[in-house]
Amino acid sequence: MRLSKLFLPVMKETPADAQIVSHRLMLRSGMIRQSAAGIYNWLPLGLKVLRNVERIVREEQDRAGAQEILMPTVQQAELWKQSGRYDAYGPEMLRMMDRHEREMLFGPTHEEQVTDIFRNCVKSYKDLPKNLYQIQWKFRDEIRPRFGVMRGREFLMKDNYSFDLDEEAARRSYNRMFVAYLRTFARLGVRAIPMRADTGPIGGELSHEFIVLAPTGESAVFYDHDFNSLDIPADDTDYDGDLQPIVDNWTSRYAATEEMHEPTANGVPEGHKLITGRGIEVGHIFYFGTKYSEPMNAIVQGADGEKIPVHMGSYGIGVSRLVGAIIEASHDDNGIIWPENVAPWHVGLINLRSNDADCTAACDDLYEKLGRAGVDVLYDDTSERAGAKFAKMDLVGLPWQLMLGPRGLKAGIVELKNRATGEREELTPDAAFAKLA
Numbered sequence: 001m002r003l004s005k006l007f008l009p010v011m012k013e014t015p016a017d018a019q020i021v022s023h024r025l026m027l028r029s030g031m032i033r034q035s036a037a038g039i040y041n042w043l044p045l046g047l048k049v050l051r052n053v054e055r056i057v058r059e060e061q062d063r064a065g066a067q068e069i070l071m072p073t074v075q076q077a078e079l080w081k082q083s084g085r086y087d088a089y090g091p092e093m094l095r096m097m098d099r100h101e102r103e104m105l106f107g108p109t110h111e112e113q114v115t116d117i118f119r120n121c122v123k124s125y126k127d128l129p130k131n132l133y134q135i136q137w138k139f140r141d142e143i144r145p146r147f148g149v150m151r152g153r154e155f156l157m158k159d160n161y162s163f164d165l166d167e168e169a170a171r172r173s174y175n176r177m178f179v180a181y182l183r184t185f186a187r188l189g190v191r192a193i194p195m196r197a198d199t200g201p202i203g204g205e206l207s208h209e210f211i212v213l214a215p216t217g218e219s220a221v222f223y224d225h226d227f228n229s230l231d232i233p234a235d236d237t238d239y240d241g242d243l244q245p246i247v248d249n250w251t252s253r254y255a256a257t258e259e260m261h262e263p264t265a266n267g268v269p270e271g272h273k274l275i276t277g278r279g280i281e282v283g284h285i286f287y288f289g290t291k292y293s294e295p296m297n298a299i300v301q302g303a304d305g306e307k308i309p310v311h312m313g314s315y316g317i318g319v320s321r322l323v324g325a326i327i328e329a330s331h332d333d334n335g336i337i338w339p340e341n342v343a344p345w346h347v348g349l350i351n352l353r354s355n356d357a358d359c360t361a362a363c364d365d366l367y368e369k370l371g372r373a374g375v376d377v378l379y380d381d382t383s384e385r386a387g388a389k390f391a392k393m394d395l396v397g398l399p400w401q402l403m404l405g406p407r408g409l410k411a412g413i414v415e416l417k418n419r420a421t422g423e424r425e426e427l428t429p430d431a432a433f434a435k436l437a
């Protein structure tokens with residue numbers, strides 16, 4: 001993509017009402033623009049990152065055996081009256097009336113919706129287990145939306161729902177999601193720690209929150225230092241095997257959010273260090289048995305013909321929140337530092353002298369060659385001066401910067417900078433190409 005063509009409304013000044021760094025940088029780098037409180041427009045740069053986060057979330061859901069569906073954002077109040085949550089949900093629920101005076105709502109979550117699908121389609125225990133997921137916008141009328149996309153009112157969530165014959169089978173579904181979450185956050189370039197959590201309006205008695213460590217996190221967290229060195233489950237993890245050892249390994253050490261922290265217990269054994277920090281909740285998984293299947297009559301026929309309400313769990317990841325959380329965990333004074341897997345482009349190609357015909361021809365050639373090799377390049381072909389180009393590319397935060405000017409052209413070299421480490425090296429265009437392609 002040529003920068004001269006890209007719709008990228010970067011801002012020089014820091015927006016006054018943005019209190020945390022990710023909100024400031026997402027506005028300044030032209031990723032989003034607010035539409036209303038807690039509701040955002042996603043512009044090309046931000047949308048590319050959002051889609052990259054979605055892609056990784058989707059890949060790991062599919063690897064774990066979940067099946068993707070897409071449910072509507074607008075739901076009938078009737079379903080929520082059956083589960084008993086319509087009144088209980090409170091003012092966060094955006095309620096509306098359609099032209100026929102039917103009560104509708106903008107879904108803050110989809111347990112009722114998916115249970116309605118299940119109860120109409122699945123009748124036999126032979127059809128279990130099932131794990132259905134979607135990546136869909138939610139609406140929660142937060143009383144104080146803040147921190148940009150981190151605590152929005154309309155936000156993108158991946159939400160799964162599992163259906164099993166009994167608690168033991170449901171815990172196996174829970175474990176599959178637990179492992180998938182460990183892999184997902186690692187591939188997104190963040191370190192997320194699973195912590196025992198409160199189950200809140202979703203309900204149930206087993207729940208873990210996945211917390212990304214970041215200094216501006218909304219909640220204080222307390223965890224065993226060991227978490228910084230635990231192995232992430234491998235690509236070839238057997239999701240049909242026994243995952244309990246992995247789950248035990250990641251839940252046997254102390255980790256708690258401030259709501260669940262027991263200061264007296266202190267929680268870590270001799271010789272272990274208790275780390276106190278701040279964290280952002282990027283995922284939350286629940287097992288809640290028959291909380292929805294009983295009131296909504298989601299039952300299957302058992303082997304002996306008996307009617308069994310299915311055991312369910314739900315598993316959420318904050319896809320849009322993660323864009324902000326990744327920035328909170330990975331930035332510096334000059335701007336964003338995108339992990340390679342989510343970066344909007346892989347390389348920022350900078351023409352240092354766009355009014356020099358030879359230099360421009362050489363940059364155009366590099367751009368074409370990298371593009372043909374399948375490398376995603378953002379090419380600053382504008383006539384801005386070099387200093388402004390460096391500042392903009394640092395702000396946008398691509399993993400690599402490739403710079404070419406008249407002096408380098410004469411000497412047959414280009415300069416390559418790694419955004420994360422700041423390391424620079426001068427090398428031939430071919431050597432740079434080999435490194436990037």
Ligand SMILES: Nc1ncnc2c1ncn2[C@@H]1O[C@H](COS(=O)(=O)NC(=O)[C@@H](N)CS)[C@@H](O)[C@H]1O
Nearest residue numbers: 109151152155159282283284314315316318321
């Ligand atoms: N206001 C919000 N803005 C952005 N992301 C949010 C917001 N509220 C929740 N999230 C994200 O959505 C994830 C799941 O939300 S949740 O309420 O914990 N869980 C559920 O809604 C369950 N139905 C999971 S399927 C959270 O872990 C968080 O990362």
